[in-house]
Amino acid sequence: MDSAQLETFAAVVREGSFDAAARALSLTPSAVSQRIKALEQAAGQVLVRRAKPCRATEAGEPLLRLAGQLALLEREALDTARGGGGADWTRVPIVVNADSLATWFLPALAALPPGLRLLFDVHQDDQEYTADLLRGGTAMAAVTAQHVPVQGCRVQRLGTMHYVAVASPALRAAWFADGVTEQALAAAPMLVLNRRDQLQHRFLRTVTRRRLDPPVHYVPAVGAFNEAIRLGLGWGMAPERFCGDDLAAGRYEQLTPGRRVSVPLYWQHWRLESAALTALTGAVRAVAATALD
Structure with missing residues (x-):
């Protein structure tokens, strides 16, 4: 061609x-x-x-x-x-879920040798949908929740990101004074990253075994989402490994200590013998090994 x-x-x-x-x-x-x-x-x-x-x-x-x-x-x-x-620089389009991008993923890019001369074009999407950009040819690599390889791609397990339901002390006292009940969860305002984000609804189903429809704030950036929790706008799911400081400082409280939602993450990339992809894959796996369970 x-x-x-x-x-x-x-x-x-x-x-x-x-x-x-x-x-x-x-x-x-x-x-x-x-x-x-x-x-x-x-x-x-x-x-x-x-x-x-x-x-x-x-x-x-x-x-x-x-x-x-x-x-x-x-x-x-x-x-x-x-x-x-x-x-010449090599442009590398990648798609990553929001929480990985906001926590552990960028250090993997920074760890790559400058001599590779890579320019990153980073896209963000929910981990359930990131593989779609691989399938469509827009991205050459993805952090995804999908373990079945996209045609023409390799897949490797990265680890698991665990999420816990957290709220500000004031919101917890206002809405969950009588416990984390089905009635309280149906009424309390909930924070969601975007309309593809199903983590909060997964948590609701694990607690109540029902599909609830609570009032929802959509806050489409991880930093703003976390700040909205601290300010008491609503409760939401936060990565367990990365919310320890807020819990220790009392800015967050867990709604149901000991209960969490687990999201396995995988690295998928084009099946090519490429120096850029090999180096990128090595860096991503090395950082993920310390950041994920």
Whole structure:
């Protein structure tokens, strides 16, 4: 397949539009459009969903993954041919769940040797959905709750992140004075990261064996989510290993000491013999070994 057409296809999806891809590639929008049409004719399928932003169609997803793999291998081959002195950076798109990104994941990236010249394009999504970006070709590696490997990927167990239900002392006293009962859980305000976040609802089912519908605050950033707990806006699930300071200082109290929700995490990445992926995988596994159970 024409590598220039694949590169252009990847740029359209990455940048979100034909015009933005043209600017990124220093081409005219007409040249971008012609390359995409030629690639679609060769594939016999519509590959780009022309919306805002542009997305790969289901038929385009394997070609998007191929474009990223070829670009990575080409950069590494050129670097090797130059004796390791290449000036090009390698862009590495990764998708990570919010709590891992806010706690243990970034030190893994910082631990990589600067000589690798890696540029990270980090996406965030719920751990139940991060593998979708691998499947769609947008990311080359993911921290995910899915243990079944995506086609063309390898999977390795990282460990388990345990969550506990916490609240401010004031909120606990106001809503749970008579205990953590089904009635109290149904009435007390609850904090949720976003509409894909099901941790709090999983906790409710483990306690009550029922699906409850309490009032919900949506707070879509981990730092703000934790601050909302401290301020008493609602109760929420916090990573057990990373909320010790708040518990010790009395800013948090556990609703049900000894009860937790466990989320196994896995590392999935493209099945490629790539120096960048090998180094990244080693760093992620090393940090996860100390940060997760």
